[in-house]
Each structure stands twice: as structure tokens, then as C-alpha cells.
Amino acid sequence: MIRELLTERKLPALKCREEMLDLLQTKEYGILPPKPDKTEWKVEKNALPHGYCAEFCAGKGTVYRVTAEMTLGGKTFSFPFYAAIPNSEGKHPFFVSINFHDAVPDIWMPTEELIDNGFAVLSFCYTSVTSDNNDFTDGLAGVLYEDGKRGPADAGKIAMWAWAAQRVLDYALTLDALDADRCAVCGHSRLGKTALLAAATDERFAFCYSNDSGCSGAALSRGKNGETKDRICHVFPFWFCEDYCAAPADPAELPFDQHYLVASIAPRFVLVGSAEDDGWADPVSEFLSAAAASEAYEAMGLTGLVCEDALPTHDAFLPEGHIGYHIRPGSHYFGRTDWNRLIQFMNHHS
Ligand code: GCU
Numbered sequence: 001m002i003r004e005l006l007t008e009r010k011l012p013a014l015k016c017r018e019e020m021l022d023l024l025q026t027k028e029y030g031i032l033p034p035k036p037d038k039t040e041w042k043v044e045k046n047a048l049p050h051g052y053c054a055e056f057c058a059g060k061g062t063v064y065r066v067t068a069e070m071t072l073g074g075k076t077f078s079f080p081f082y083a084a085i086p087n088s089e090g091k092h093p094f095f096v097s098i099n100f101h102d103a104v105p106d107i108w109m110p111t112e113e114l115i116d117n118g119f120a121v122l123s124f125c126y127t128s129v130t131s132d133n134n135d136f137t138d139g140l141a142g143v144l145y146e147d148g149k150r151g152p153a154d155a156g157k158i159a160m161w162a163w164a165a166q167r168v169l170d171y172a173l174t175l176d177a178l179d180a181d182r183c184a185v186c187g188h189s190r191l192g193k194t195a196l197l198a199a200a201t202d203e204r205f206a207f208c209y210s211n212d213s214g215c216s217g218a219a220l221s222r223g224k225n226g227e228t229k230d231r232i233c234h235v236f237p238f239w240f241c242e243d244y245c246a247a248p249a250d251p252a253e254l255p256f257d258q259h260y261l262v263a264s265i266a267p268r269f270v271l272v273g274s275a276e277d278d279g280w281a282d283p284v285s286e287f288l289s290a291a292a293a294s295e296a297y298e299a300m301g302l303t304g305l306v307c308e309d310a311l312p313t314h315d316a317f318l319p320e321g322h323i324g325y326h327i328r329p330g331s332h333y334f335g336r337t338d339w340n341r342l343i344q345f346m347n348h349h350s
Pocket of ligand 1: 188189190191212213214215227232280
């Protein structure tokens with residue numbers, strides 16, 4: 001059944017990782033900015049904006065506010081993030097969380113629960129990097145582009161947020177308390193798209209989690225329900241490179257589909273999360289993309305998605321392969337169930 005559903009989508013065949021990344025960057029998200037020439041980390045211990053932190057996570061963790069101060073093409077750029085690290089001994093697995101908020105903890109990120117499970121979390125607010133709009137003079141965009149003008153294959157906002165997640169990883173890898181072999185980049189919705197791109201283009205991320213990433217994220221564009229390529233380009237053209245939105249509306253005319261993004265993470269682990277009532281993101285297209293990307297893993301002698309020959313429903317969780325998938329009841333949000341699935345997936349593969 002899954003094979004037939006995939007055949008109906010008439011997907012382009014997978015290519016080698018380099019070619020897929022080239023297509024995704026030059027024709028969809030834009031080319032990621034170069035690494036900074038130099039970075040300094042300004043670290044403040046126990047510096048939460050709301051002034052409370054002595055009993056951070058009931059004394060089980062410590063929070064740091066870090067400012068990444070970088071030199072890039074002769075200009076300077078900085079953005080802040082928070083690192084919440086368990087106080088217990090040993091090396092901790094960790095998340096680089098691309099976040100809608102800058103509060104730590106915030107209602108969408110159960111920091112105490114993550115710390116209880118032995119995980120550290122480094123979180124940044126995406127708009128601290130560059131605004132979520134068409135202003136290409138703001139933040140990192142302003143550093144990259146003269147007068148806010150970019151070329152057709154230059155980075156859109158998603159590529160810039162993905163780049164920032166990689167800078168947070170640069171810092172995480174300097175810490176002895178963190179386990180480089182068990183690091184995940186994660187995000188929800190537009191930031192789930194971002195997490196996939198960050199992991200696809202940076203082999204240091206051992207795990208990736210995209211939650212409800214939908215259109216131009218994990219979901220296949222060919223045959224997609226809900227949001228379409230045409231629609232997203234109309235409303236959010238600044239998330240992508242200019243060439244993506246200038247390309248034909250019909251995704252069948254694109255030389256790639258979104259399974260390239262998932263497949264570019266191979267041989268590393270990726271968990272795709274969907275929500276039952278999230279028709280806009282389209283759980284079936286998210287699942288089929290995971291299934292189609294499996295071929296990249298199989299070519300490496302690994303298992304991709306391990307599933308029955310049926311569409312998963314309700315609260316199915318498929319953690320066995322290098323590509324995992326879960327769907328939960330409910331709508332479009334990143335909640336505790338999703339975080340717990342991610343923890344289970346990482347523990348399963350550690
Ligand atoms: C909009 C957009 C989606 C996106 C979502 C979000 O709904 O259409 O593609 O995932 O915003 O980021 O919340």
C-alpha cells in the first residue's frame with residue numbers, strides 16, 4: 001500500500017547527498033551563510049531575564065545565558081541563547097532547540113522534565129537572529145546583504161535560522177558536560193523545517209527532530225493536502241530563496257521534493273512528528289516523505305523507517321529505524337508528548 005501511495009506521487013529519484021543539498025540550497029532555501037571567521041562566547045551563569053534562577057529546575061540544573069559574538073566577512077554579529085545543563089555527573093545528551101520564544105523555561109519547552117531525563121537544552125529565539133519577515137536589513141540578514149538586497153539563490157530566513165542552530169552547536173561542542181554523539185536539533189513548524197535544514201547541512205548533528213514541519217519541511221510537496229508550495233511562497237516568500245518562489249507553482253516541475261531533505265540527514269537519525277488534526281501540515285505527506293527517504297539509508301545498509309504496510313494513525317510511534325515517525329492526537333503545537341517521543345527515540349538509539 002505504501003509503495004502504491006508513493007508511486008502515485010511520482011517523486012524524483014534520490015540522488016547523492018551532495019547533489020540533493022545543492023538542489024535544496026540553490027533552489028529552495030538559499031545557500032547557508034559561511035561559517036564565522038571568529039567567534040567569542042560571552043557566558044553569564046544564572047542570568048535569566050526574569051531574575052529567578054537560584055532554584056532553577058529545583059536545583060537540578062544550571063542555566064547560562066550565552067552571547068555568540070562573531071566576525072563574519074569583516075562585520076560583527078551577535079545573538080543570545082540559553083543553555084540549561086543538568087548538574088548531575090557525566091556527559092549529557094542535548095538538544096539545540098530552535099525556539100519561538102526567548103524565555104527559559106517557557107511553556108512549550110519543559111526544561112525541568114528534560115533535565116530530569118538527563119538532557120541539556122540549548123535554546124535560542126529565532127527572531128534574535130533575524131526577523132520573521134521580508135526585512136533583509138535586519139540582524140544576520142543585514143550583515144550578509146548590502147542594503148537588504150539578496151541574489152536569487154541567497155539564503156532566506158529559514159537558512160539563516162538553521163545557520164544559527166549550527167553556531168549554538170559550535171558552542172555546545174566546547175563543553176565537557178555534553179555528549180557530542182547524542183545531540184539533536186529540534187523545532188516545530190517553520191522551525192521544524194529549519195531543524196531539518198540545519199541537520200541536513202551539518203553532519204555534527206547526530207539526531208534531528210521536526211515536529212509538524214509540513215509544507216516545505218518534511219512533507220512531500222507533490223500531491224500534498226493543506227498548504228501548498230504556491231501558497232507558502234505567496235505568504236512567506238522570505239523564508240526561502242527567491243528562486244523557489246519564482247519557480248512554477250506546480251511542485252511536479254521542481255527537480256526535487258522534500259524527501260531529499262530527510263534523506264540528506266542519512267546515515268544519522270531523524271524523527272518526523274505529526275499531529276492527527278494538522279491537515280495544513282498534512283501528516284500523510286510527512287509520513288510518505290519519511291518512507292521515501294528510507295531508500296538513502298537502505299543504500300547504506302541501514303534501516304530507514306520501520307513500519308507496517310499501512311498509514312499510521314492516532315498515537316502511533318515508529319522508533320525502530322534510523323528514520324522514526326510519530327503521530328499524536330491533537331493539532332499544531334509542540335507539546336510534552338512530542339518532547340517525550342524525542343527523548344524515547346534518542347534513548348532507543350543510544
Ligand atoms: C503557517 C505556515 C506553515 C508553518 C506555520 C508555523 O501556518 O503556513 O508552513 O509551518 O505557519 O510555522 O507555525
